[in-house]
Amino acid sequence: MSLVSGPGRGGMTAIPAELQLFVDKHVRYIQSLDTRKDELEYWLTEHLRLNGLYWGLTALHLLGHPDALPRQEIIGFVLSCLHGNGGFGAAPGHDAHILYTVSGVQILATLNAFDELEERVKDGRKKIGQYIADLQDPETGTFAGDEWGERDTRFLYGALNALSLMNLLHLVNVDKAVEYVQSCANFDGAYGTRPGAESHAGQVFTCVGALTIAGRLDLVDQDKLGAWLSERQLKNGGLNGRPEKKEDVCYSWWVMSSLAMLNKLHWIDGKKLTSFILQCQDPEGGGLADRPGDMVDVFHTVFGLAGLSLLKYPGLAEVDPV
C-alpha cells in the first residue's frame, strides 16, 4: 500500500450543499495506491508500508468493500515481512519493530488469517506474542519499540492491542503496564507519550485504549478527560490534537474513539464534525485530506472514515473504538 499523497486535494471542488460521502471514489482511490510504484514517494515511504496496508484495508472494510484488495496477496505480503524472531518489519528486509508487528497482527486479524499464519509459520502466534512480550520493560511496565529501546505509550497500546487480538495478554505484566499508563496522566486530565510529556489527543487514544483492553477504565478521571477531549472541537466543527493547534481530520479518530470508550461521544457536536470531515474529501479522485484544500492520503482517509463511522454515518460499517 502506497503512502504517496495526492494526486487529488480535499475540498477543492465545491461539495454540494447536500453533503455526501463518495464511497466508490474512495474505494477506487485505495485500490489505486499500490499501482503507483513508479513514484519516488512510494519508495521513500517504504518504512510505513505495512501500516499503510492496514489503513487501506480498514478503510475498505468501513466502506463495505472488504474484498476490494486481494486477500491471498495481502497475507503473502504480510508474512514476507515476518522475521524469525516473531517481529514484523515495515516491508521485506526491514528490521522488526513493534509498530509493524501490531499492523501485521491487525491485518491478519482483520482477514481472519491466524490459521493461515499457523500453517505457514509453525507456532506463529506464540512467536509473535513472545517478541512483543520481550519488549516490555519489567521495571516500569512500558514497552520499547524495538531492541533500540525508544519508549512511547504508542508502543504500549500497540502491544496490548496485538496481544489481545491473539488472546495472549497473559504473556505480559498487564498491571505494570496499567501503572505506567497512569503515570502519563497530566494535570489537565489528558495523557502524553511519557510521564510529564504534553497532553496529546493521539496519546490519549493509546492510553485510554490500553486501559480499556486491560479493563481498568475505572482509573481514569473520565469527566475531566471527557471535558478536555470535547474542548478539542473548534468552531468550524473540526478537532485539534492539542490546545491552540489547528484542526486535522485524523483527530476525528483519536478524539472520537477515546470519547466512545468513555461513552461520551455526544459531548462534541457530531453534525458539525460530520460536515467538516465531508469537506475534506476529494469528490473526484477519492480520498480525504487533513483539512480542506490539502492533498489526500490513505492515513487521513481511514481516520476520517473511522470518525464518520463512530458518528453513525449511514452506509459505513461500525468500527470498534479500541
Place this chain on the structure above:
Amino acid sequence: MPRFYHDDPAWSDVEPIAQDDGGPNPLAAIAYTDEYSEAMGYLRAVMANNEYSERVLSLTEHIITMNPAHYTVWLYRARALEQTDTSLADEIAWLNPTALMHLKNYQIWHHRQTIIDRLGSPDGEADFIATMLGQDSKNYHVWSYRQWLVKRFGIFDDKELAWTESMIEEDVRNNSAWNHRWFLVVGGRGGQGVSEDIVKREIEYAQTAIRKAPQNESPWNYLRGIIRHAKLPTSTVKSFILAFADLEKPDEVYSSHALDLLADIYIEENKKDKAMKVLDLLANKYDPIRAHYWNYRKGLLEETGAVG
C-alpha cells in the same frame, strides 16, 4: 550530485543485495530513486556481514540524507558509532542541520538522545533547541527532548524557568511551553511538595497570562491544575474570575473557561441555582458546541441534593 557505489573502488568488495519485494522493481522514473535503491542494496549487504566501519557511517549518512524516516538505518548507524571510534561531537554537529530539515522525524531525536547521553553533557543543546523551536514553536519532539535533558542533567533551575517564560511571552498560546513550566515547577520533581510562595507565584503568573488572552485554554488549565495540586478551593480565585464572567452581567462574559470555574465555585459554595445559571449560559450562549457536556454537568448537579 547523485552518489553511486558500483564504480567506487572503496566498495568493490561488496555485492549489493537487491530488494525482494515479490517481483521485479519498476524502472525508476527519477534518477534519485536509482541512487536510493542502490545505496539500500549496499546497506543490506553490509548489514548481512555485520560490518561497522567508516564507510558504513558514510553510507548511512547518505541514505539518511535521502530518507531520514528509515528507522533501520538509524539503528545501524548508532551501532556503527559505538563500534568505531567516532567523535560524538562531530555526530551532533552533523545532526543539527539534518534535524532542521526534517522537523517531524522521530528517529533523529531518539538518536540525538542516545548520543548526548553517551557524551554526558547538555552543552550547546539549549541553542540548538532554540533554533528548532524557531521553526515550529510547538514541535512535540523538541519539547519532549528538552524535558529529557532537564531530567537527565537535573536542570531544574531559574535559568530554565526564565527560558520557559520567554517562550510563553513570545506566544501565550503555546501549550507546550505551559506544559514545560508545569514539569519544572511540579511534575518533574518526583512528588516533592510545592511551597505556598511558589503556589502563589504560579497563580499570579497564570492570571497575568489570562488577562492577555482570556479565551486561551492553556493558562486556565494551568491555573486549575495548580489550585488542585495545592488542594485549595476554587474560590481562592473568585474575585479574579468575576472580572471575566459574572452572573450579574450575563452579556459581558470574556471567557467560557471563567464560567466553567465559576460553576465550580458555586457548587463549592452550595449555591446550586447560581451554578445552574452559569451552566445554562455555557450550554446556550457561550459554548453551545459542547451543550451536551454542560447539560451533563447540570444533570450531575440535579442528582446531588445541594440547596440553592
